[in-house]
Amino acid sequence: MFWYIFIFLVIASTLFLSYQYKFDRKTSVTVRSLLFILLVLFIGLRHEVGGDWFGYLDWFRRVSSGGLTLSFEDIFLKDFGYNLFNWLSSKIGWGIYGVNLLCASIFLIGLFAFLDYLGNDRGFYLGLLVSYPYLIMVVANGYTRQSVALGLIMLSYSLFLKERYMSSFLCQMLAFFFHKTSAIGFIIFLFHRKTLKWILPLILAILAIAFSFFGQLFVRYYALYVENPMYSEGGTIRAVMNLVPALIFIVLFRYFERRYPDSKFWLIISVIVLILSIPSILKFTFADRLLLYFSMIQPLVFVRLEYVLKEIEVKAMLFISIIFVYCLAMTVWLLFAKHAPYWIPYKNLILKLLE
Numbered sequence: 307m308f309w310y311i312f313i314f315l316v317i318a319s320t321l322f323l324s325y326q327y328k329f330d331r332k333t334s335v336t337v338r339s340l341l342f343i344l345l346v347l348f349i350g351l352r353h354e355v356g357g358d359w360f361g362y363l364d365w366f367r368r369v370s371s372g373g374l375t376l377s378f379e380d381i382f383l384k385d386f387g388y389n390l391f392n393w394l395s396s397k398i399g400w401g402i403y404g405v406n407l408l409c410a411s412i413f414l415i416g417l418f419a420f421l422d423y424l425g426n427d428r429g430f431y432l433g434l435l436v437s438y439p440y441l442i443m444v445v446a447n448g449y450t451r452q453s454v455a456l457g458l459i460m461l462s463y464s465l466f467l468k469e470r471y472m473s474s475f476l477c478q479m480l481a482f483f484f485h486k487t488s489a490i491g492f493i494i495f496l497f498h499r500k501t502l503k504w505i506l507p508l509i510l511a512i513l514a515i516a517f518s519f520f521g522q523l524f525v526r527y528y529a530l531y532v533e534n535p536m537y538s539e540g541g542t543i544r545a546v547m548n549l550v551p552a553l554i555f556i557v558l559f560r561y562f563e564r565r566y567p568d569s570k571f572w573l574i575i576s577v578i579v580l581i582l583s584i585p586s587i588l589k590f591t592f593a594d595r596l597l598l599y600f601s602m603i604q605p606l607v608f609v610r611l612e613y614v615l616k617e618i619e620v621k622a623m624l625f626i627s628i629i630f631v632y633c634l635a636m637t638v639w640l641l642f643a644k645h646a647p648y649w650i651p652y653k654n655l656i657l658k659l660l661e
Contacts (some may be wrong), residue, residue, distance in 0.1 A: 307640050307650060307651075307652075308652075309348075309652040309654070310443055310636065310640060310649075310652060311636075312569065313344070313348055313438070313442075313443075314435075314438055314439070314633065314636060316341075316344065317341070317431065317434050317435045317438055318435060318629060318633075320337060320341065320431050320658055321428070321431040321432055321434075321435055321629075324427045324428050324430075324431050325428055328330045328427075329427050334427050338418065338430070340419060342414055343433035345410070345414055346407065346410050346414060346444065347654070347656065348410055348447075348654070349406065349409075349413070349414075349442070349446045349447055350403065350406045350407035350408075350409070350410035350411070350655055351403055351406070351407070351411035351654050351655040351656055352406065352447055352652070352653065352655075353653040353654055353655050353658055354653055355447055355448075355648070355649055355652055355653060356447050356448035356449075356450070356581045356648055356649065357448050357645050357648040357649075358449065359448070359648070360446060362402065362405075362450055363402055365388075365392065366392045366395070366396070366401070366402045366405060369389055369392035369393050369396065369433060370392065370393075370396035372392065374389060376619065383590040385451055385483065385484055385485060385486075386483045387454065387480065387483035388405075388409075388450070388451045388454070388483075388484050389406075391404075391405045391408045391409065392405050394408070395408070403655055405450075406450065408448050408456045409437065409446075409451075409453060410446060410453075412454050412458065413446050413453040413454055414446075414454065414457065414504050415457060415461065416456070416457030416458055416460040416461035416477075417434075417437060417441070417442075417457060417460055418457070419460065419461050419464045419559070420433075420460040420461065420463060420464045420602055420605075420660075421433040421434055421605060421609075422464075423467065423468075424606060424609045424610065425463040425609065426612075427595070428612075429609040429610075429612075429613075432605070432608065432609050432612070432625075432628070433605030433606075433608075433609045434605075435628075435629065435632060436604050436605040436608050436609075436628065436632055437602075437604070437605050438631075438632070438636070439632050439635045439636035439639065440544065440547065440601065440635070440639075441453075441456070443599055443636065443639075443649075444639070444649070445598065445648065448645075448648070448649065449598075451484045451485045452484075452485045452487070452488075452595070452598060454481070454484040454485075455481040455482075455484040455485040455487075455488035455599070456481075456488075456599060456601070458478070458480050458481035458484070458488070458596060459478065459481050459488060459491040459599050460602055461477050461478070462474045462475075462477035462481070462491060462494075463494070463602065465477060466494060466571075467568050467571065471495075475495065478491050478492055485522070487595045487596060487599070488513045488599060489573060490596045490599055491599055493578070494571070494574075494575075494624075497574050498571075499572075503552075538586055541586045541587070541589040541590065541591070541593070542586070542587050542588075542589060543635075544586065544594060544598075544601075545582075545583040545586035545587045545593075545594070545597060546583075546587070547598055547604060548579050548583060548600065548601055548603055548604060548637065549579065549580065549583040550585075551576075551603050551604050551606070551607035552575075552576040552577075552579035552580055552582070552583070552603050552607070553576075554607055554611065555576045555603070555606075556573065556576050556577070556580070557571065558611075558614065559573055561614045562610060565610075565613060565614060566610060572603070572606060574617040575600055576603060578600055579597065579600050579603055582596055582597045582600070583597065593630040608624075608628050611623065611624060612624060
């Protein structure tokens with residue numbers, strides 16, 4: 307548990323320093339770069355950490371021995387992006403660690419880009435702290451393919467809100483090649499008048515092709531998540547962690563709207579979170595998997611809520627409460643979560659080499 311708590315304290319310390327001292331641009335770039343490197347090594351060089359570690363290790367061995375195939379089925383029906391990373395890492399001799407380093411880098415690029423979009427240094431580090439207990443510690447260290455897809459979707463959202471629609475769409479497409487559930491991210495293009503006129507026909511065309519060629523994939527996901535539904539033990543807690551900030555945003559929408567011009571976009575995301583939270587609270591895995599792609603509602607709301615509130619005492623109480631709640635969430639998960647033993651003890655290739 308030491309290393310998980312250590313990383314949390316490093317981020318918390320940086321957050322306190324950003325409140326105490328206003329970082330200039332050079333200092334800010336240096337601090338963020340050091341945090342990025344630390345987290346890439348923390349995620350990418352982990353050893354036997356995560357519930358799917360040995361499954362992914364077998365995956366790497368299969369790709370390493372069988373090579374990379376470029377058939378229609380392998381590219382579009384399977385997670386071709388992840389297979390490509392395995393093939394590249396096997397060719398340069400970096401093993402599963404090379405795969406994890408590549409995946410960690412993309413996830414963190416997306417996360418850092420999204421947090422940078424939220425505002426100044428204080429907001430960035432507060433958002434990073436909020437993201438750590440689940441998105442970084444659990445998802446990035448365990449659900450490797452989904453973490454890449456999530457990183458690309460966060461990057462897509464930040465580009466979308468900067469009106470770089472084609473770049474945003476391409477990020478969504480890339481996410482699809484790492485985990486098919488990431489297709490839920492395309493929904494953002496349906497609620498924007500500037501993209502609806504060209505994205506709707508494109509999505510309909512993609513769906514037509516999908517139903518024609520990807521029938522096998524749909525049947526598999528239907529059987530897996532609907533006909534014989536899987537259940538996620540931690541789904542209820544994860545749903546609540548997303549539902550609370552979504553409800554805060556919906557209730558205080560008019561206050562957010564006064565300060566942030568993109569608030570209508572996040573109102574739509576909050577409603578989607580609200581809808582998905584109901585089956586997720588009931589532990590349905592399909593909803594839990596889809597809700598993951600909207601987990602950025604947590605850092606967004608808690609970072610911006612500070613600027614919406616006016617009283618300094620209320621802001622201070624909010625700040626302390628956020629740190630306490632997410633520290634508590636991390637501690638409870640590490641001590642009591644059913645799958646926590648797959649993350650504990652934390653082992654890293656660097657630590658292993660130093661033994």
